[in-house]
Amino acid sequence: MNPSVEHKLWMYEKMIEIREYEETMARIYLEGKLPPHIQKGLAFDIGAGPVPGEMHLAAGQEPVAVGVCAHLHDDDTVVGAHRPHHFAIAKGVPLKPMTAEMFGKDTGLGRGKGGHMHLFDPIHKFSCSGIIGASMPPACGAALAAKKRGKNWVAVAFFGEGATNQGAFHESMNLAALWKLPVLFVCEDNKYAISVEKSESTSVAWNADRASAYGMPGVLVDQNDAVAVYEAAGVAIERARRGEGPTLLEVKTDRYLGHFQGDPETYRPKGEVEALRRNDPIPRLGEHLRRAGVIDDGMDQAIRARVNARVTEAYEYARTSPYPQPEDALLHVFN
Amino acid sequence: MKARKLTMAQAISEAIGQEMERDAEVFVMGEDVGKYGGIFGATGGLLDKHGKDRIMDTPISETAFIGTAIGAAAEGMRPIAELMFVDFFGVCMDMIYNHMAKNTYMAGGNIKLPMVLMSAIGGGYNDAAQHSQCLYATFAHMPGMKVVVPSNAYDAKGLMAQAIRDDNPVVFLFHKGIMGLPWMSYFEGSTNEVPEASYTIPFGEAKVVREGRDLTIVTLSQMVQKSVLAAQELVDAGIDAEVIDLRTIVPLDRAAVLRSVRKTGRLLIADEDYLSFGLSGEIAALVAENLDTVQLKAPVKRLAVPDVPIPYSRPLEQFVIPQVHSIVSAARQLVGASQLEGALT
Numbered sequence: 001m002n003p004s005v006e007h008k009l010w011m012y013e014k015m016i017e018i019r020e021y022e023e024t025m026a027r028i029y030l031e032g033k034l035p036p037h038i039q040k041g042l043a044f045d046i047g048a049g050p051v052p053g054e055m056h057l058a059a060g061q062e063p064v065a066v067g068v069c070a071h072l073h074d075d076d077t078v079v080g081a082h083r084p085h086h087f088a089i090a091k092g093v094p095l096k097p098m099t100a101e102m103f104g105k106d107t108g109l110g111r112g113k114g115g116h117m118h119l120f121d122p123i124h125k126f127s128c129s130g131i132i133g134a135s136m137p138p139a140c141g142a143a144l145a146a147k148k149r150g151k152n153w154v155a156v157a158f159f160g161e162g163a164t165n166q167g168a169f170h171e172s173m174n175l176a177a178l179w180k181l182p183v184l185f186v187c188e189d190n191k192y193a194i195s196v197e198k199s200e201s202t203s204v205a206w207n208a209d210r211a212s213a214y215g216m217p218g219v220l221v222d223q224n225d226a227v228a229v230y231e232a233a234g235v236a237i238e239r240a241r242r243g244e245g246p247t248l249l250e251v252k253t254d255r256y257l258g259h260f261q262g263d264p265e266t267y268r269p270k271g272e273v274e275a276l277r278r279n280d281p282i283p284r285l286g287e288h289l290r291r292a293g294v295i296d297d298g299m300d301q302a303i304r305a306r307v308n309a310r311v312t313e314a315y316e317y318a319r320t321s322p323y324p325q326p327e328d329a330l331l332h333v334f335n
Numbered sequence: 336m337k338a339r340k341l342t343m344a345q346a347i348s349e350a351i352g353q354e355m356e357r358d359a360e361v362f363v364m365g366e367d368v369g370k371y372g373g374i375f376g377a378t379g380g381l382l383d384k385h386g387k388d389r390i391m392d393t394p395i396s397e398t399a400f401i402g403t404a405i406g407a408a409a410e411g412m413r414p415i416a417e418l419m420f421v422d423f424f425g426v427c428m429d430m431i432y433n434h435m436a437k438n439t440y441m442a443g444g445n446i447k448l449p450m451v452l453m454s455a456i457g458g459g460y461n462d463a464a465q466h467s468q469c470l471y472a473t474f475a476h477m478p479g480m481k482v483v484v485p486s487n488a489y490d491a492k493g494l495m496a497q498a499i500r501d502d503n504p505v506v507f508l509f510h511k512g513i514m515g516l517p518w519m520s521y522f523e524g525s526t527n528e529v530p531e532a533s534y535t536i537p538f539g540e541a542k543v544v545r546e547g548r549d550l551t552i553v554t555l556s557q558m559v560q561k562s563v564l565a566a567q568e569l570v571d572a573g574i575d576a577e578v579i580d581l582r583t584i585v586p587l588d589r590a591a592v593l594r595s596v597r598k599t600g601r602l603l604i605a606d607e608d609y610l611s612f613g614l615s616g617e618i619a620a621l622v623a624e625n626l627d628t629v630q631l632k633a634p635v636k637r638l639a640v641p642d643v644p645i646p647y648s649r650p651l652e653q654f655v656i657p658q659v660h661s662i663v664s665a666a667r668q669l670v671g672a673s674q675l676e677g678a679l680t
Contacts, residue, residue, distance in 0.1 A: 077410070120442035127409065127446075131433050138400015138434065144403055148362070148388070155406070167426075171399035178394065252410030266551035332444035333478050335504045 001233035003227060005294055007070045011226045012289060014069075015062040015282045017307045020094065022059040022214045022257070024311055025085075025102070029055050029261050044262050050319065051102050054117055060224070060256035062316035063281045064188045067156060067221075067229025068156055068249075071237045077142035077155040079135040080128035082117045087128070089156050093121045095314035105321035112324045113332065118305075133166030135159050140172050143181035152241045154182045161250075162193025164207045173214040173248065182235065182240035185248045190255035195267035211248035221251045224281050227288075236295040254279070341529040342515025345377030346488035347453075349494035351415060352381050353533040353602035355389060358401030358413060361499055362389040364400050374419055375455045375514050397427035401452065405435050408450040413499055418454040421470050421508060435504045438480030447502045451495075456484075457510035457557055457607060458656055460519050467652075469606075469624060472613035474506045481505040481538055482585040486513065487525045487558035489539045490582055493536030500535065510557040510607075522560035527568035538584035543595070549670050550601035553592055553618050555581040556669035558605045558657065565605075565662035572663075574670050584614060589621055589631070596622055601669050605662050610639035637670050638662060 032038075032049030039045060046053065052162065058065070061083070069078065069090035080087035088098055093109075101108030102116045109119050117130035125142075129135055139157035144155035163169055165185060176183050188205050191197060204210060211218025217239075221232045229251055236247035254276040256267050289295045297302070341349065355361045363378055369392040372379035382390040393400040393439045397418060418424060424431060431452065439448055458467030474484045483498055483505060485491035491509065498505040513525035540588035544559060545566050550563045559580045566576040577595050581588065602622055604615040615637040622629055640655040646652050 077406075109443070110445065113443045113492070115443035118438075118441040120438065120446050122409070122442075122446050127470075129434060131429055133400070134429060134434060137399050138406030138409065139431055140399065141403040141406020141408070142410050143406075145407040147413050148407075168398050168402065168429075171394075171396040172402070173518065174394060175396055175399040175403065248462070269676075314470050332440050332442075334481070335437050335444055335447050 001231050003070065003230045007230065008227070008285065008289060009294065010241040011070055011230065012285050013102065013303050013307060014066045014090050014286065015226060016304060017067070017311065018062045018065065018089050019059055019282060020307055020311045021085060021089060021303055022057040024315060024325065025051070025055065026057055026059070026257060026261060028315065029224060046262060052104070055261040056259065058083050058086040058263065060254040060276060061190060063088055063224050063226040063229050064158070064186060064253050066145035067226045068184070068186055068233040070230055071234055072154070072156065075125065075151065075153045076297060077139065077153070078127040079139040079142070079155070080126070080158045081123070081135050081160060081163065082130045083160070083301045084117065084119055084129070085102065086127035086248070088119055088121070088126050091126045092124045093119065093126050095310060096317040098320035099314040100321045103318040103321065104323065105318060106324040107317070108323040111328065111332070133159060133163040136168050136172035139183050140176050140181055143183040144179065144181055152182070154184060154237055154240045156186060157334045158186045158188060160190070161187055161189035161198050161207060162196070162201065163187070164299045165201060173211070173216065175245070176212040176246040179217045180243065180245035181245045182243065184236050184240060185246060186249065187249060187250040188253050190253050192255065192267070194259045208248060208250040216246050216248060218248045218250070220315070223248065224253045224279065226281055226285055235265065240252070336530040336532055337531045338528045340526055341488045341489045342376070342526045343485065343488045344516060345378060346492040347377045347495050347509060347530050348372070348379045348381055348618070349529070350376065350492040350533070351499070352384060354496055354499040355385055357533070360411065361413045361415065362391065363415045363417065364391045366393055366419050368392060370418050373417060375509065376516060377417065377453060377509065382472035397423060397431055401427050402430040402434065403437070404450050405430060405483050408448045409438070409446060411586055412439045413449045413536055415451040415499065418452060420466050421454040421456045421463050422468050427612060430476050436477055438478055439503065448504050449502045451498045451505045451507050453507040453509065454554060455511050456508045457512055458645045458652060459512045459557070461647055461652060463647040465507055469508070469608040471508050471556070471584060472608045472617070475614070479504065480585060481583065483507045483538065484556045485509065485582060486556055486580050487527050488515070489531050490536060490542070490608060491525050492529050494538070494582065496533055497535040497538060501538075504589040508556070511561060513557045522557060524560045524563055525557075525674060536582070538583045539588050541582055541588035541591035542580045543577065543591070544580045545576065545578040545589075547599065548574040549575045549599060550593040550603055550666055551577045551579060551592070552597045552603045552605055552662065552666065553579045553581065554605040555584065556607065558607050561657070561659045562605050562662055563575050564659045565666065568659070568663045569666055572667055574666060576666055592618060592621060593625055597629050598631055601663055602631070602635045603662070603669055604635070604637045604639070605657055606637070606639040607656055608639060609642055610637060611642050613639065615639045631675070632671050636665050638665050
């Protein structure tokens, strides 16, 4: 299933947007967290600055998000994990309330109650969770609801390779296959579960192989490439829409930044990130589009300018939005 | 309104069935909820009427099916998931307390999770430490879950209908020893007149099961039935006990407790959950925080499981779970002690 020119252009622009979003966040996140602005003796203060708390960024992992989400409609559901921005952006979650949420502002998706790991956008049918492996059971539920309502909607659960040894992974795979749920399980393998490599945590070389234990197709995309992900995801999503059940898709991808910002990354071999960055999927797709005559320098610049405006505007909106009133902490336990 | 006697199990299943007829979004998931009708009968007869697409037997896979209920609820459906024994929450608590309970809050109220998690609680039939706990206070302790703990068929039906219609996660806990099962002895007071027509009972409204002057027994679930029997025995000792059935503990009807204790001046809490850091402490704290308007004639007394797992052997289990005689004796001490004190001064 080769992507149309429109889909390639969409993926290209979304990848640029995700990258710019994440790199901007990496920069802003450091504001106020370094000496001399913090407590004496500390090298870094996680709770300081305009965006406090943990921050997990997805620079380098754009292909898996856009390659899958290019196939999705508004009625399809996406459930992401603790590193969720690329999925949210690819699913169409608006940048302004999403960013405001990370700044803890009243205009945020969750009015400042969730933060970056807990983004809920029911209009664009996106949610995520900070608990490893927890994206899968609720995605099964969205898929079950679609099936019960006789819709051809699908649900996608994204999770890292570190999640595949959780019970939730195995339980969800069994239930989804048993009930033929229209769900796609997407494992993004960025090689590290924080610091632990897959080879040290997982009994098989490829998680895709585990699909056979549950009677569903397991597909490995062995390259960090949007078109390759698109092709594999398309087959799986069409299968789900036809009512033929779930697929496990495993995508090899690259994490350019730390597990979280501030991660000293002592577990990574020297030069690894530089080597990964030489295989950057964004310029690769750009080159492909250029060679095919789809874009030229002028169009490329226009895309980048458009993206830059959107991202800049979102961060500005977040920065200038008001905080919630402290006592608003008491609201919304129940609806 | 036509009414007839139902067991609590029948009443719960009738409420679910009526809500399923009323609303196509309601469905049930759980282990043995289909052909078996629920191990404790809460879904008895529903499969025949509603079919297996709406009464869904699941694998023994609580994380998957409770998480699935969460996902379906987020889409606007109204799932009821049965966790067979509340003790099994250990294998799926992440879905319950990190997701079901917190998502609405973390979304700033932008989502709804209209789902019911129902489960069996309680001991008294020698099923030992992993199948006999109550744990309602554990759920009530963590924000984001309404917690319903009925004591009889009439309340159970109305509270279940209310739970299904609520737009929030509701944990509905039925005590095995009041379900009226043909294979487990139960307290007959729990089997009572239940109208055929559908009705709801609002959450957060405790019921004065028995009015009295001398002391207030605050209780819930099966312990209500024990307390009523104890109150009858206490009449012979000249003690007039008021029995308050909390019915829901989130929300908690604090006003009802205070109203009664202001009247009687004595408080006994009869609880089948663990003693420390739980419901009995919460009720005692409520009174302590209101001592400016509550005149106690005696210190508060608590009956609960004394911080040990539920033991298997009959004499051991009966010792740790408060019984009718222990309620009677605690009430006598409470009233007697203060009457004595009153006589001396």
